[in-house]
Amino acid sequence: MSAVAGDPDAAKKRLTVLNDVPLILITEQELDIANSLVAKGIIPAKAAEDALHIAIATVNGVDYLLSWNCRHIANPEIQRGIAAHLEEIGLSLPFICIPEELLGDEHVE
Numbered sequence: 615m616s617a618v619a620g621d622p623d624a625a626k627k628r629l630t631v632l633n634d635v636p637l638i639l640i641t642e643q644e645l646d647i648a649n650s651l652v653a654k655g656i657i658p659a660k661a662a663e664d665a666l667h668i669a670i671a672t673v674n675g676v677d678y679l680l681s682w683n684c685r686h687i688a689n690p691e692i693q694r695g696i697a698a699h700l701e702e703i704g705l706s707l708p709f710i711c712i713p714e715e716l717l718g719d720e721h722v723e
Contacts, residue, residue, distance in 0.1 A: 644669040647703070656695040661686040671708045672700060678716060679708045688712050 647669035657665040
């Protein structure tokens with residue numbers, strides 16, 4: 615979903631918040647990692663964008679990658695394969711979880 619989609623007032627608020635977020639340019643290393651996750655069958659080709667999200671977070675040293683995508687990102691079985699592949703190339707997988715896991719029980723309704 616694009617930050618400008620949906621309710622115009624909500625979109626304006628999202629864009630205001632995003633003004634202070636620095637842009638991360640995609641590098642060849644990130645593209646190579648994403649492509650290798652797909653080529654090895656760890657992430658399916660139809661989810662190549664998910665592989666790129668993981669690669670960008672990994673290369674940029676992100677501590678936590680939050681996602682509601684439990685099919686290809688916040689999936690413990692897939693994370694095992696991703697982590698093993700990244701370890702082979704000298705990188706560590708960020709901690710991946712859904713937002714509620716990061717916030718803890720006191721924030722879950």
